[in-house]
Amino acid sequence: MNILERYHAMDYAPAPEARSEADAWLAGRDFSKSLFIAGEWRAAADEKTFDTEDPSSGKLLAKVSDASAADIETAVAAARKALPKWSAASGYERAKVLYAIGRAMQRHQRLFAVLESLDNGKPIRESRDIDVPLAIRHFIHHAGWAQSLDKEFPGRKPAGVVGQIIPWNFPLLMLAWKIAPALATGCTVVLKPAEFTPLTAILFAEICERAGVPRGVVNIVQGGPEAGAAIVNHAGIDKIAFTGSSEVGKIIRKATAGSGKKLSLELGGKSAFIVFEDADLDSAVEGLVDGIWFNQGQVCCAGSRLLVQESVADAFIAKVKTRMSRLRVGAPLDKNTDIGPLVDKTQLDRVRRLVEEGARQGAVCWQPDQDVPETGYYHLPTLATGVAPANILAQEEVFGPVLATMSFRNTEEAVELANNTRYGLAASVWSENVNLALHVAPQLKAGVVWVNGTNMFDASCGFGGYRESGFGREGGREGLEEYLASSEPHGPVIKPASAPKAAARDNGESHAIDRTAKLFIGGKQVRPDGNYSIAVLTPKGKLAGEVGLGSRKDIRDAVSAARACKAWPEATAYNRAQVLYYLAENLSGRTEDFAARISELTGASHKVAKAEVETSIERLFYYAGMADKFEGRVHQPPARTVTLALHEPVGVIGIVASDEAPLLGLISLIAPALAMGNTVVLVPSTTAPLVATDLYQVIEYSDVPSGAISIVTGHTAELAAVLAKHDDVDGLWVVAEADICARAEAESTGNLKRVWTGHGRSLDWPTAQGEAFLRRATEVKNVWVPYGD
């Protein structure tokens, strides 16, 4: 074409980004020695390598060292060795290193971007304008956290050696999200990049070499599932941070159960993109482009479910189709490309299979009339309409450029459809009515909600999911929490309960009227479903009374009641505070009764028992006072937006309380849960359950809405397991012997509920109070509200 022909055509022409620097970098390295361990470049112990290729051509880019378990061993040893010095370094020292990394990355920004696009297939515009700048920002932002850590998180210690496993969709950005907070908090790192995309991590390791990162602080080990498993199972690792599929996340949850490792999981999603009739529809269409057609849809938080109000649905879909026709599918390094290839053939096959299946199940799948390049793993942007909620395209994470569309009639239905998923990563709400948007945002079960926007990220704002999208946050203050060791005061190791003894014959005469301790479910005292009772003995073996033997069915009923209770989570914090104060007040009126009961059941002196009651009352007072004070924050990312980090209740929390300090142990756990608006299913101490059953009346007097607290007595091990396996329980806290704790973690994978256990230890109950408990009782939801008129 000559210039005049181009003048008439006015088409776009390829505008390829130069790759010569990247090619020179690739040619100049010995990738068979690309494990970065203890500051040295090493070959894998067995000298194996794997291939990484360019997904737009299928051509080999490099043969990269493939770490085995032996290499992970070496890497963990290096990280362990480096830990004491690095964690003892001053915040300023660590800040300087983080800053140096950020600046060095900035100096090689374009090389990072080109390598990323070569290896992953993402359009150069995205790697250049989004991935790499965000990664750099993450390091520079965290330099400040490193320096202010002592002041902002007084007394907290780093988690230790962290094992980090990252995916292929944002190789460098996910590396930054993992490594920056780890270095800021004084952790040392063993990071495994994804097999499809190891290159930018290698360039990053070179930056570490030059930026003054001490040897062994950052270890980067390329490898596959064997290396991943070795990291997950390594006893020398204190924390695992994983980003990837929910399937693998669950495997990791199970594998680390009982190990005492801290765990954060950032998993899949099926995020709703909700368009109300008063939205700026043209802008919402662009939001979709940034939502589902960003990075070929290979984004965990992709807005893959479009929910559009019926009144504007047809007009909106027409706009979407017109816009899709203008998306350019092409080479990743072409600056005019909107959509590149998927990362690998396996991924392309999977997306095609899901689209075919979705069509078989009744979805109408539309694609613009366009050619795709002949080589490479390209998939056209796809719009699926007529998608029933049961359709596979509405249920499964596709991880490709496929948008499933449904319509809704009103706000309530929009929320219901949005939440009709196992996932809970992100959501997007489009409306010009700020009242509506801010009404809907808190109702969405998602860790991130973007109002009139999508896929906005920043180092200062937490990112992470509800439900099976994982737990933990990355970014912001809330993200740092994941890299600090937990701060609860430990108590003694809990010994396995001894076999129940037969009650000694009671020769004493009692003049009291016989009392039946039932279960407390949904605000009522009810008999256990099985109608069995168990004896409660004093330390001397005397029969103190009997309590109901709760079973799985009673737990089921209690969870239903907890789920149905809307009055408590929707009550104002001030209202919850008053109820908790009232509980304290009413408990205080019965101090002597409870002290006597504790003495009877534990053998504690009256003085000790009374002190326990008084501390329990004080604790209720504390959490009543905190109910309206453990507030969220406002983050200020570098854009014209406010990001509200809201503290929301986790939901239904199962609590398994310890035998030790039967009243204080129980109050110390239920009070923070209730204060934050959770509803609670409590399994009290096995040895002293009468303390809990005595509370029924106190609860009944105190205006606690029915269902906010249910209490099921019975065998701890059995009931804890039922709670762990219950997929409508959002959180589970267990203070019990190590086996029960481990099992609770392992069995929690059904819905990835948030499990916290004492790992077989009790807590130091007199001091077991504070923000750590409130934090555990909340989810942080980041609501982005861009503004401007």
Add this chain to the structure above:
Amino acid sequence: MSGKLREAEMHPSATVMPLPSRLAANAADTHAIARNPGMALDLGFVESMRSVNRSALERRVGTLTKRRSIKADNQAAWLLRSISLMDLTTLNSNDTDERVRRLCAKAVNPLRRDLVEALGLGETVIRPAAVCVYHPFVATAVEAVRGTGIHVAAVSTAFPHGLAPLATRIAEIEASVADGADEIDVVIPRGLVFGARWQELYDEIKAFRAACGEAHLKVILGTGDLATLRNVTLASMVAMMAGADFIKTSTGKESVNATLPVGLAMVRAIRAYHEQTGYLIGFKPAGGISTAKVSLDWLVLMKEELGRPWLEPELFRFGASSLLTDIERQLEHHISGRYSANHRHAMA
């Protein structure tokens, strides 16, 4: 023309009739698009356009110009396109007939001969679409560009403020048309927008259109004065309903000139009007567009949001005075690989 037919033109794959290559790219008969007859003021339709999210529009234009890259020969071709879409403008208080003649001479011969040859344009003449002047210079301009296919546009209706009596403003249009202007760039009184006095605004513009007769009407909204993108959108809708052939951003005299977010709001209004009525309305950003690079951003905006038909002078113009020289310098660089200087290109 029916709405359906017009929809075909909206489709990105729809081709525009290629212009005969030996003809001036901006030959006199380029007003080939069916003229917008306007429609009754439909306040429901106007109000339905109220949802304009500034942040989202800013993000769109922020990425739009990064999503597309016009390089090498394509860049040269697109810059030539920018020339052909230009209303070469002089709107200064100290303009004189001689100054206007110089401007017209530049419009007639916008590129140095050696550049034309090196670009391989052959006999094809690429010139600005129009010259744009104050009323007193219309006759001079008409004379100076006679036979070239270059239109003469007059700014009118008490430009730049629009605050003269209506009769005066209408008379001004009639005078310019009588002097030979075939395009009239009118300004609206911005206060009507702040007061949501849509009926008055509609009536005034309709009167302007009537006064124009065959001359094409470009309605300048003075977007820099309108404060919000929502106001820009609502005013755009009213102007189109009243019969605007083009809607135009600025006079060049406001403190904020044509910006891409404003442009995006206006082209989306044009799209909505087209979808509803089938008529294609032109768009003219003006003020502050002085570099070749920025002109390409605008072309990308038009192509992405409205499609290929809006890269023809019937539907798109730049109001610009110094843009042409920058384009010449860029074209020289394209040919020679050397950076040029302003003084190597004839001034307007």
